[in-house]
Structures are given as structure tokens and as C-alpha cells.
Amino acid sequence: MRLDRGATGFCGPGDNLANETGLTLFRSACWEAARRIGGRVGESPAARGSSFHSVTITSQAEEHFVLCHAHSPVVAFTELPPVPGQPLSRFVDPPPWADAFEAAVFRCLQVEDLSLPMSKVDVAELAEAELAQIRYWRPQGLSDLLFNWWD
Template identity: 50%
Template sequence: MTPAAVASSFHTALITTSSGRSTVLCHEVLPVVAFVASPPQAGASLPEFTPPPTWAAAFEMGGFRLLDVDELSMPLASADTSELAEEELEQVGYWRPSTVGELMFNWWD
């Protein structure tokens, strides 16, 4: 499968500031953003989640919620998945994500 053929549940943006580079993951449906250590490679495991940089508050002013590392690293077994649709639960059963981050930001949507 070519990278262009890989579906994902998110979009990415690489933002460069005077203090360095940050990779932002923007969920395709939900108004949430997360940050990872380096740009993801299509179809591969996501890089490690990182805390939002200080300038990320700008996303909150735009109506987005910043996801922190603890929330994204939470075992899926400990998360409340009661609001997921039947189709989403089927995908969880098939792909078996182990964390909230793996469920929210994935290549199988």
C-alpha cells in the first residue's frame, strides 16, 4: 500500500518557531489536537506524544482542546468508550488499540 493510499483519522502540521519544531496532530472530526516528537510516517506507529508547547494555547482560543500525554497514554481498558458507535467499537475490536491516543490518532479510519 502506498502512503497516499493509507487512511488516517488525523491531519498533521509541522510548526517551526524560534524555539524549535513541533508536529501537531489535528483530529479529522473532533476539535482536539495532540503533539508528537516527530512527523509521523504513513502507516507506521505514531511517534511519542509530547506535552503541548506553550504557544499551543492559540489552539484553545480557536475552540480546540489540547490533549496531554497522560490522557493520550491512558490504557483504553480504563477509558469510557460508552459513547462510541457500534461501527467504532467493531474497529476497536479488530485493530485492538491499547491506549486512548492509539484510538484517537490512527491509520485505520
């Protein structure tokens, strides 16, 4: 998988950080997804130092945590809520209602994508400041790089 500049959420002096993901568009997709399952959206407070936004989509049957990368139009789903500073785990494949995100131009990542080891991730487009962060934090896989608490 090839990553675009900004995938880590970092930039160096003189670098331009990648555009912010459309937070309004993400929230609209969340509300549409919740509407489809008769659910509701719970906003999570913005976590300082994270590379992503998160919300909870709850239906009568289940609760999903949706992560949206702050600089790339990708989303992922977990069974457990994000805990600031802790690695994310228990990723799940997108539920059937995730097509609401795809309709809003987000790519829904599969567990298989998120599990890619760093040796299979193409980082050629990343800025030197991002590569320095990768060397420092040593993410094990794509999920660790995309959805991080690096400061």
C-alpha cells in the same frame, strides 16, 4: 475519558459520521501559534486512511508536529513526524503557544491523556461500527485510537 461518536473516524451503514473538524479553524490556530513564536507552518499532505490532519510548526529553536483529529476538536503534539501506516510516538505536552488552539475551541491533549490505557477510556457513545474497529485493531491506548491509520 469519555469519547464522542466519530472518535475512531468510522461509521457503519446508516450511521452518520461525526462532523468534520473545522480544518480552516485548525489552520488559523496553527498560523496564530506560529506567529506567536516567530515561526512558520508547514502543511503535511493529507494521509489517506488517517483519522487526523497534521502540520509542522517550526521556530528557530525547535520543530513541533501538531495533530488535529478529523472528527473531534482535539489536538496533540509530537516530536516526530507522522509516518503513514506507523503508530505515532513521542507525544509531548502542549507547548506554551498551544493556547492559540484552545482559543480556537480545540482541546490540547496532554501526554497523560494520550497514555490512558483503553481500559480507562469510556467508549459508551461510540457506534457499533467503531466498537468493531476497536475489537479488530486492538489499540493499546487513547493515542492509538484517536490518531490512527485504520482503513
